[in-house]
Amino acid sequence: PAPNLMKIAVIGIGAMGCLFAAHLHDVADVVMVGHWPEQLKALQQNGLIVQQPNGRRTHHPAHATNDPAAAAPADLAVILVKSLQSEQAAHIAQTALAPNGIAITLQNGLGNLETLTAVLGPHRATLGTTSTGADIVQPGTIKFAGHGLTHIANQQTNQPSIQRLAALLNQTGLETHLSENVDGLVWGKLAINAGINPLTALLRVPNGFLAENATARRIMQAAAVEAAQVAAALDIPLPYPNAAERVLEVAQATADNRSSMLQDVLRGAPTEIEAICGAVAANGRFTQTPTPINQQLLQLVQKIGNAPFTLADLQQILQEHNL
Known part of the structure; x- marks a missing residue:
């Protein structure tokens, strides 16, 4: 990858992790980190297949691993695991991130940011929400269930990389806004x-x-x-x-x-x-x-x-x- 590409670790290889990784792959250096064996194997062997809302299937290269160090040194870690796995994801992010890298949670529910902050420190974690949807069809294949909006907290401490992420997501067609009222x-x-x-x-x-x-x-x-x-x-x-x-x-x-x-x-x-x-x-x-x-x-x-x-x-x- 070109040296000036942003290095992003996507933590979570379920439907949403795959969806964000597929979009970001064209504009950033993306490594997916997760532990689901069948999914890892399918991604490593065949890459990622996305069924688009219009029924078309698109094929995306995927760099997927269960080794967080393989994603280092990441500028940004995007957390897309289930809320029960947040603590594990925080430790994965700790290994994958560069010293000044930050993690952003786009997970459902409450309490995920607090879990990240406890492991990474207050200035290295932020949050957002997304209403974009995806389903797993089978290992290695997801269905993009429709466009939604993604909102990311615009916090002073980590603006440059967060603003860059928002710009990259917008570039790939995932509409993203920075917000003060997260x-x-x-x-x-x-x-x-x-x-x-x-x-x-x-x-x-x-x-x-x-x-x-x-x-x-x-x-x-x-x-x-x-x-x-x-x-x-x-x-x-x-x-x-x-x-x-x-x-x-x-x-x-x-x-x-x-x-x-x-x-x-x-x-x-x-x-x-x-x-x-x-x-x-x-x-x-x-x-x-x-x-x-x-x-x-x-x-x-x-x-x-x-x-x-x-x-x-x-x-x-x-x-x-x-x-």
């Missing part, structure tokens, strides 16, 4: 995730079902509104005026998408429910804001079994909470 963006995304992810996982349905079915829609909107009320109690301004309207718009705009939590449940992997509904409920307790729907969704997903939840089960939630 707490608002994180909570804005958290409210959407709290509405959509648990219900899609429980019912085993794509996002669009929640917009079409009246029962599911009311619970989805109630969960998002609870999160917005907690954010208001924390004095965090959200990037949209009405959480009920916004979560419905997102479910409609991403109708064919299978949420990451549904994908986790279908493959028997642990979910991010604690970092999503669990975080809403915990902050609700802290601010004395009631969050009964988020608490119930948390409990239901925690004990999720092999049999999908039914609409009759949902009706019962509506009645219990007088929605």
Whole structure:
């Protein structure tokens, strides 16, 4: 690679890590770091195949490894693992980053930045949010589920590399904005995730079902509104005026998408429910804001079994909470 290319470690080789790596590969020196054996093998042997939203398949070279040192010295580490793996990802970043390199988390949920900061130090970690979606089709192949916006915190301490990342992402067609109100963006995304992810996982349905079915829609909107009320109690301004309207718009705009939590449940992997509904409920307790729907969704997903939840089960939630 040309010496003046930015060196980026993408930590996480799931659908989102692959999507960002595929885009950045044309404009930066990218190394993907992860530990999923089948995916590593497929990426190393065949590169990465992306099914575009229009159905076209594109092929991208992929430099994938399970050795963080192979990504060193990276200017930037982009963290795209599940929230349960944040601490492990922080240690990988510590090895991969150059001494002045910084890590940025684009993960779901709350608490990821704090985990990075504890390992890397306060000036070496920042955060953002992305509403772009991707699915794993099979090892080595992902489906780009549709364009969304990416927002990155514009913090004074690490501006040059963060501004450069935003410019590179925009260059590759992943629309990215720098933002001063990142707490608002994180909570804005958290409210959407709290509405959509648990219900899609429980019912085993794509996002669009929640917009079409009246029962599911009311619970989805109630969960998002609870999160917005907690954010208001924390004095965090959200990037949209009405959480009920916004979560419905997102479910409609991403109708064919299978949420990451549904994908986790279908493959028997642990979910991010604690970092999503669990975080809403915990902050609700802290601010004395009631969050009964988020608490119930948390409990239901925690004990999720092999049999999908039914609409009759949902009706019962509506009645219990007088929605």
